[in-house]
Amino acid sequence: MFDVPTKALESTVVSVIPTLPQSIVDTQEVLNIMRRQDQFFASGMTLSEEFRRAQLFKLRKAVEKHEGNLIQAFAKDLRKSATEAYFAEIGVTLAEIRHALQHLRGWMKPERSATPMALAPARSEIRREPLGRCLILSPWNYPLLLNITPLVAALAAGNVVVLKPSELAPAMSAAIREMLQDTFPPELVTVLEGGVEMSRMLLAERWDLICFTGGTEVGRSVAQAAAKHLTPCILELGGKSPCLVSRTADLSVAARRIVWGKFLNAGQTCLAPDYILADESIHDALVATLREEILLRFGSEPLNHAQLPRIINQRHFLRLQKMLTPGSVIHGGRSDAEALLIEPTLVAAEDRSAAAMREEIFGPILPILKVKNMADAKTFVKAGEKPLALYLFTADRSEQEDILGSISFGGGCINDVLVHAGNRGLPFGGVGESGMGAYHGRHGFEAFSHRKAIVRNNTLIDVPLRYGPWGRFKDKAFRLFLN
Template identity: 85%
Template sequence: MFDVPTKTLETAPVSAIPTLPQSIVETQELLGIMRRQDQFFASGMTLSEEFRRAQLVKLRKALEKHEGHLIRAFAQDLRKSASEAYFAEIGVTLAEIRHALQHLRSWMKPERCATPMALAPARSEIRREPLGRCLILSPWNYPLLLNITPLIAALTAGNTVVMKPSELAPTMATAIREMLADTFPAELVTVLEGGVELSRMLLDQRWDLICFTGGTEIGRSVAQAAAKHLTPCILELGGKSPCLVSRHADLTVAARRIVWGKFLNAGQTCLAPDYILADESIHEDLVTALRAEIRLRFGADPLKHEQLPRIINQRHFLRLQKMISPGSVLLGGRSDAENLLIEPTLVSATDRSVPAMREEIFGPILPIIKVKDMQEAKAFVKAGEKPLALYVFSSDRREQDDLFHTLSFGGGCINDVLVHAGNPGLPFGGVGESGMGAYHGRHGFEAFSHRKAVVRNNTFIDLPLRYGPWGRFKDKAFRLFLN
């Protein structure tokens, strides 16, 4: 399937990762790109189903053509194995395109709505129209998935796009730019590389929609910049996503799935379980199961495991090291500063005061907190901000329903982790501090569209009732029709 040797790519040294200047785009160049996109959008080319379908097909072929190049870039920036790069990014993205192609026609059809008697004989419908020129700002942790999935939604809805990948994954940013430049005209899709200065320059402009994925604090800045132009935003942020393990859980399966979801991409996943709330009656057995699962998947010395992804840069590496208190380590805790590696680490925690509980971890550290029962766990979650994801491991249906009914979160799973984000039929998004808006599948098509209300009337019947002058008879008629 892959045309590159996995081991060679995964062991690329940190020193080989190139860096980009803060900005390689001038203001006049950006304004020219925006002007050409506005002209292209105004031509009406993007409105037809045929055009949108053709762009999705071209994108699918581009991903297949550039697969080897992308896998090399994943290995260079994140030390991702070829298999992880495919199933967690390329494959999921291809599935999103396939889903959009299957359903595009039905999504684009006008939606009939009931019409009240007072408006008879008119008919009412909702039509979706593209918003226009959209800005996509994406993070470094899943650089392909979180760039291309919003792009799919934007193209499906008939928009033009300016995209800025994260400068912290520079090899991937260049690979994406080259792939999309080889696929689309710049007046439809343009990828710009740069850093903070470019982001500020982009946010100073007026857009028809901004889709941002990243941290909560930067998300606030994006929302503030968008507010100056009343620009709608999709903000996919993060937060501390809890994983609740009940006394009714299958601990073997729970441990297997938690370890998979937490340590995928070295824990650098916004949806990863950020901490565990474990029922006191199964706490020790769960820790034992988690230890066994980590040793099974990563070996006795995880730092020598050739498929252990690296931490993205030294700043994040040092930040994560400070979260590991030696006295709290249940397993792991070692690191390799030269290669920016941290082994899967379990730590014991009691409350939100410990270092690993003060902020989103975004790394391979998993705190475990012992609670009396799931009611105490529920109270703990409610005391914090609304998370992007929530996971519950329990075989008790009433317990499952109680937790999912009474807790607020972006999305989640029962007896699993992460996989809800892989279903294009489900919305992906946060709530409160973890974000606003959602996309994927039809939800992405809707998010990048304006829902336009239309009443279609005829002229062969024109009731005089609504025209003045008004009197007692018309007043009674109004009350009859409108009540």
């Protein structure tokens, strides 16, 4: 139903500002893009529901049209199967767009707010307005999902966007650039490819919002750059997300879900369980069940499994290899350096000094630590930084409430892993070292918007109380109304 308005809006976009060159070669080109995006945003074109809805429809059609190219790029960069590429990225992205289209009108409506009696007869409301020119810096591990999901939020909120995909997934970066270049005028959405120098160039400039997904150390640099211009940030970082397995857990279900969540995308998932804290009474049984599950899903020769994703590059492959210290491997451990493959691997760890416990793993290696009980597991987690996610497998409701109420973490699941990020009604984000801000669904719309407070008064009634000069009567009246 928006085909005609979409075409009309496209022609208006082109007439407002000349088309930009597609080859970005130096700082001046980037500055030109930013200037023209500012001009386009100032034109007010992005403010209407009709315009925003039209862009979301175009984005949905673009993802559907380019699905084949995207799947090929996933295979080239990460060796992802077509099925995994669809259910973990393409399908989730399309669902995010559909959700935004379904709820956009409600999100944009002014929100009534209570007005204190002292301000009567005024009425109060909150209006959302777009922030302006936004920068999205995205990683390589889920290159479509983590580029397009924040873009959906930015467009729904009425912003203009510069998007920089990761250079570590070059095929996906090129596919995303081609898809968005064919879909949007660069005054609205521009994709800039490049490495560290491009990121530094972009971060040196002023933005109205920066959304970054990646590692904690780079996140610090992004926050420092943003602070120079007082630019707000959404930082989706990572950390060591624990998985606690209680003596009351259903071990077969726990093992099945942990293996799925940990080894999806070869463990290169910021929300993946980074290590297991297992109650000593079920530790050995859990390890045995995890082994059985890995064999069931990947076979006895996982390196020959056609659907085993690869490690993104040699640097990360070598980093992961150093975590496999002699005597620590209790299952798996084999690798193929030429193909950048590491089979799903379980390792034993005593404490945080173990090689696999010193940093976020981001690969198919899963340390398992034995604890006396969940109280000890809680103490262990709280001694570290606040994680992006926490997972608890237990049938004990009081144990669930104790862990949820006493440990700070970004988000998580009881008796499952990862799936909380698939609920668009829940905010996705970290806390402390694992990030700041959150998005997905309405939370993304809010993150890319400014909440503007408005009081509507009339001129028919003008209570003289607030006007000077002051006296004893007005003093008593103020105390009455303001307490």
